[in-house]
Amino acid sequence: MSTYHHGDLRNALLDAVGEIIATEGLGAVSLRGAARRAGVSHSAPAHHFGDKTGLLTAFATEGFERFGTALAAAYAAAAPFGPAAQFAAIGRAYIEFAIEHRSYFEVMFRSELIDQGDPELHRASRDAFAVLTATVAGADPATFGGGDPLHAAIAAWGNVHGMATLWFNGAIQQFTDEHVLSIYDAVVERERARVSPPADGAATG
Amino acid sequence: MSTYHHGDLRNALLDAVGEIIATEGLGAVSLRGAARRAGVSHSAPAHHFGDKTGLLTAFATEGFERFGTALAAAYAAAAPFGPAAQFAAIGRAYIEFAIEHRSYFEVMFRSELIDQGDPELHRASRDAFAVLTATVAGADPATFGGGDPLHAAIAAWGNVHGMATLWFNGAIQQFTDEHVLSIYDAVVERERARVSPPADGAATG
DNA sequence: TGTACATCAGTGAACGCGCGTTCACTGATGTAC
DNA sequence: TGTACATCAGTGAACGCGCGTTCACTGATGTAC
Numbered sequence: 029m030s031t032y033h034h035g036d037l038r039n040a041l042l043d044a045v046g047e048i049i050a051t052e053g054l055g056a057v058s059l060r061g062a063a064r065r066a067g068v069s070h071s072a073p074a075h076h077f078g079d080k081t082g083l084l085t086a087f088a089t090e091g092f093e094r095f096g097t098a099l100a101a102a103y104a105a106a107a108p109f110g111p112a113a114q115f116a117a118i119g120r121a122y123i124e125f126a127i128e129h130r131s132y133f134e135v136m137f138r139s140e141l142i143d144q145g146d147p148e149l150h151r152a153s154r155d156a157f158a159v160l161t162a163t164v165a166g167a168d169p170a171t172f173g174g175g176d177p178l179h180a181a182i183a184a185w186g187n188v189h190g191m192a193t194l195w196f197n198g199a200i201q202q203f204t205d206e207h208v209l210s211i212y213d214a215v216v217e218r219e220r221a222r223v224s225p226p227a228d229g230a231a232t233g
Numbered sequence: 234m235s236t237y238h239h240g241d242l243r244n245a246l247l248d249a250v251g252e253i254i255a256t257e258g259l260g261a262v263s264l265r266g267a268a269r270r271a272g273v274s275h276s277a278p279a280h281h282f283g284d285k286t287g288l289l290t291a292f293a294t295e296g297f298e299r300f301g302t303a304l305a306a307a308y309a310a311a312a313p314f315g316p317a318a319q320f321a322a323i324g325r326a327y328i329e330f331a332i333e334h335r336s337y338f339e340v341m342f343r344s345e346l347i348d349q350g351d352p353e354l355h356r357a358s359r360d361a362f363a364v365l366t367a368t369v370a371g372a373d374p375a376t377f378g379g380g381d382p383l384h385a386a387i388a389a390w391g392n393v394h395g396m397a398t399l400w401f402n403g404a405i406q407q408f409t410d411e412h413v414l415s416i417y418d419a420v421v422e423r424e425r426a427r428v429s430p431p432a433d434g435a436a437t438g
Numbered sequence: 439t440g441t442a443c444a445t446c447a448g449t450g451a452a453c454g455c456g457c458g459t460t461c462a463c464t465g466a467t468g469t470a471c
Numbered sequence: 472t473g474t475a476c477a478t479c480a481g482t483g484a485a486c487g488c489g490c491g492t493t494c495a496c497t498g499a500t501g502t503a504c
Contacts, residue, residue, distance in 0.1 A: 032465050032481055053345050055260075058457065069482050071459080076480090080458070139403035140258050175423045182408075183396070183420045187388065190395020194387075198344035203387075215388045218380045222427060237448055237498050263490065274449050276492080281447095285491070 038076045038086075040066040045087045049131035054138075059083060084135055085142040089149045091132025096156030098125045103159050111167035116216040118163055119188045123212055126192035127205045133192065160185070188212070243281045243291075245271040250292045254336035259343075264288060289340055290347040294354045296337025301361030303330045308364050316372035321421040323368055324393045328417055331397035332410045338397065365390070393417070 034040065044065035048057050059080050060070040077083040102121035106114040126133045135141065142149065164181045195208045203211075239245060249270035253262050264285050265275040282288040307326035311319040331338040340346060347354065369386045400413045408416075 033467075033479085034481075037480080055345070059459090060457065068480095070457095071461090071483075072481050074459070137399075137402045140260070175419055179416045179419045180423075182399075182416055183392065186394075186396035186399055187392040188395065189391075189399055190393065190397075191388065191391035192395075193398050194342075194391055194394055197342045211384045211387055214380055214384045218385075238446085238500075239448075242447080264492090265490065273447095275490095276450075276494090277448050279492070 034066070034068060034072075037066060037068060037072060040068075041073055041076065041083065042087055042090055045083065046131040049134055054134050057084070081141070081143050085146045085149050087132070088135045088138075088142045089146070089152045091129065091136045092149070092152035092156045094129060094132065095125055095136070096152065096159060099156060099159040103163060111163070112220065115163050115167050115184070116220070118159060119184060119216070120209065120212055122185075122188040123192050123209060126189075126196065127208070130196055134196075137189075187215075239271070239273060239277075242271060242273060242277060245273075246278055246281065246288065247292055247295055250288065251336040254339055259339050262289070286346070286348050290351045290354055292337070293340045293343075293347045294351070294357045296334065296341045297354070297357035297361045299334060299337065300330055300341070301357065301364060304361060304364040308368060316368070317425065320368050320372050320389070321425070323364060324389060324421070325414065325417055327390075327393040328397050328414060331394075331401065332413070335401055339401075342394075392420075 041062050044062040045057055047065060048061055059073045059077075062083065063070045063073050066072075073083060077086055098121050099118050102117040103114050106117035136153075144150075160181065164177050167177070169175075169177060191208055191212060195203065195205070246267050249267040250262055252270060253266055264278045264282075267288065268275045268278050271277075278288060282291055303326050304323050307322040308319050311322035341358075349355075365386065369382050372382070374380075374382060396413055396417060400408065400410070
């Protein structure tokens with residue numbers, strides 16, 4: 029390959045950030061380290077991202093884009109089963125994303141590390157959360173037990189966000205990722221059984 | 234005051250860490266910065282904490298101690314109202330602690346920053362979580378909708394942890410801390426109404 | 439009550455490190471004519 | 472088809488910075504006799 033003109037350095041640097049977070053943690057991310065991993069000089073990243081905040085902002089933006097895609101896919105796939113199922117499905121997709129794309133997740137919600145005023149970031153995060161908004165708006169209020177949908181949405185958001193956070197902060201290290209997901213499934217199932225109790229004496233299973 | 238022999242440097246340094254996190258963020262914590270704030274030479278902290286990890290570990294330990302005290306107080310205060318009320322009360326205390334003692338909270342669950350093997354830390358965190366364990370063990374399974382208490386406890390833990398995390402990460406910036414607490418109260422109320430539905434025809438609220 | 443000595447707590451100089459950032463540069467590529 | 476030139480992408484030396492850590496030191500305190 030040619031020495032000059034990497035060809036896809038921007039993406040290579042974003043990939044490098046993901047790898048550094050995965051292997052050494054978020055605190056170990058540096059412009060020089062990303063450049064090292066991508067095999068370019070230490071000043072190359074400035075050309076694409078300006079400064080360190082720019083690099084992390086771009087990384088978070090990419091994360092929100094993938095996040096939005098994942099949520100939208102779950103939303104669409106659950107459509108035949110109704111709004112309540114969609115609500116449960118995006119919650120599960122939320123946790124799955126945090127587990128599968130932990131590096132993105134660790135940066136996306138760190139407002140102090142990224143440039144909140146960046147229009148690309150704003151667009152990507154708005155698009156991702158539009159799926160949540162649509163789910164809440166489309167669902168029967170009974171899904172939330174008749175309370176304020178906004179409150180219920182935030183509580184549900186907190187729930188999945190918290191389970192994901194606890195899991196990868198090592199607070200519930202004794203559980204594998206499948207455990208976390210199965211706990212989520214159990215909670216949803218209990219919730220479902222309450223909203224639409226099985227007719228006449230059938231076990232809730 | 235005497236130049237030498239601060240008298241209470243250990244505590245002064247821990248206070249300094251709390252102030253730095255509150256004003257400049259966790260990333261700005263350094264041994265030198267804490268020493269500067271406490272008005273001592275930059276090498277003084279090493280005398281009390283060994284290294285940076287030691288300082289943060291001691292800070293987290295102090296956090297878990299206060300956390301445990303807060304949870305235990307909520308647990309005791311709600312005792313007259315029964316296990317379900319205690320369950321709700323420690324959840325609220327959890328969020329309140331995160332809001333009031335944000336600096337501690339930000340460090341306590343960061344396993345990569347602290348020495349997990351430290352016996353003092355271990356004792357303090359175990360004591361704090363013993364309150365949660367006792368609450369779950371003491372509660373009627375119906376409190377959890379009949380599901381596995383452990384799963385329900387983790388889901389509830391995730392819920393309050395997530396609400397607190399989202400709040401102070403700025404994800405739900407538009408809400409004040411009272412908003413967050415009132416949303417929690419609304420969720421608990423809805424839950425309560427389900428477990429013990431009001432007799433005959435009264436609206437669920 | 440006074441003296442000698444051990445211990446404790448904090449000092450300040452020094453070190454090496456990786457970092458972010460700047461800047462003049464150079465090699466590679468694309469385009470106008 | 473070839474030449475001139477502009478632009479783009481990455482280089483490498485240099486800078487200053489705050490940091491963690493070490494270490495010989497010194498001032499203050501406590502204790503034995």
